[in-house]
Amino acid sequence: MNSPTVAIAGSSGLIGSALVSALRAADHRVLRIVRRAPANADELQWDPEAGAIDLGALAGVDALVNLCGVGIGDRRWSGAFKQSLRDSRITPTEVLSTAVAEVGIPVLINASGVGYYGDTRDRTVDESASMGTDFLAQLAGDWEAATAAAQQAGARVVLxxxxxxxxxxxxxxxxxxxxxxxxxxARLGNGRQYMSWISMADEISALLFAISNDTLSGPVNLSGPAPVTNAEFTAALGRTLGRPARLAVPAFAMRAGLGELADGLLSGQRAIPAALEQAGFRFQHSTIGEALAYATARPTPQ
Structure with a gap:
């Protein structure tokens, strides 16, 4: 029996690189979708801006994972950068979704963010909550809507x-x-904004779970079961590193230095992973203390 084949767009990023390693360790064949000339038979070149991708090379793919997108916090949110955030997500997703539909790939795992919910303040939200109204919420909503072709073709689409x-x-x-x-x-602003977090180990396990679990479809929160406020996160990280964090960055100073990006940092989501847990997923790091101990551990020398 042939090993399952998973195609990944955005495979060179932080999450993509870890997912490639995990899939290969699980004896999956990985087809990396890249913009440059292919280096070997396990790479497929595409040009999303031109809508160009070799559909024939995707034949036999069991699942496609789309992790494309410029980092939200990479730069100050100028008008041009906000447009690049949209362009790097929506157009590539439309191209991949159409490819999934035309080739008949049964599964599409499409990246999105808990920013979909907008600023939830202290309100807990699961996947049934409505979309927010700020820039990040609209970005996530449009990103998810770009999977329409795959959904209409009957693929199992996980957002x-x-x-x-x-x-x-x-x-x-x-x-x-x-x-x-x-x-x-330092805490950011008053520190009352919630942070939905997940350890990389659980992120990769959740993606593998989503690829293989036929019961999962639609929106799925990839976040730990116990979101914390920014003040709680700051205190926990300080304890983990043995350096108490007693400073605070005022909201006005953040807005002066970061512009609109500051609003994204001063708002937050108290999102819980209801869909994952109902499907039977178990977290390795279920508290912020466990996740930070993992995230601050020194990598084991090879």
Missing amino acids: ARTGIVLTPSGGAMGRLRPLFSLGLG
């Missing part, structure tokens, strides 16, 4: 609404750990 991914390999912790280690950790 993976991911929270903040905590990993020893970079990402948010790559920015925060040096500051906290120097005693410069």
Whole structure:
């Protein structure tokens, strides 16, 4: 029996790289969808802006995972950067969704974010909650809507609404750990905004679970079961690193330095993973303390 084949767009990113390794360790064949010339037979070149992708090369693919998208916090939110956030998500998703429909790929796992819900304040939300009204919510909503062709063709489409991914390999912790280690950790604004987080280990396990579990479809929150406020997160990270974090960055200073990006950091989502847990998924890191201990551990030397 042939090993299952999973195609991945966005495979060179933080999550994509880890997912490729996990799939290969599980004896799956991985077909990486790349923009450059292919380096080997396990790569497929595409040009999403031109709508160009080799449908024949996708024949026999069992699932396609779309992780495309410029990082939300990579730069200040200028008008041009906000457009790049949209362009890097929506057009590629439309191309991949159409390919899934035309080739008959049975499963599409499409990245999204818990920002879909807007600022929920202290209200707990699961996948049944409605879309918010801010920029990130509209971005996530349009991103998910771009999977329409695959859904209409009958593919099982999972909209993976991911929270903040905590990993020893970079990402948010790559920015925060040096500051906290120097005693410069600080809560943002009043610190009451909620943060939906997930460890990288659980993120990858949840994606593998979504690929293989036929009962999962539609929106699925990839976030830990116990979201925390920014103040709680700040205190927990300080404890984990042995450097108490007593500072605070005022909201006005954040808005002066970061512009509209600050609004994204000063709002949050108290999202819980109802769909995952109802399907039987079990978290390895179910508390913020466990996730931060994992995310601040030094990688084991090879």
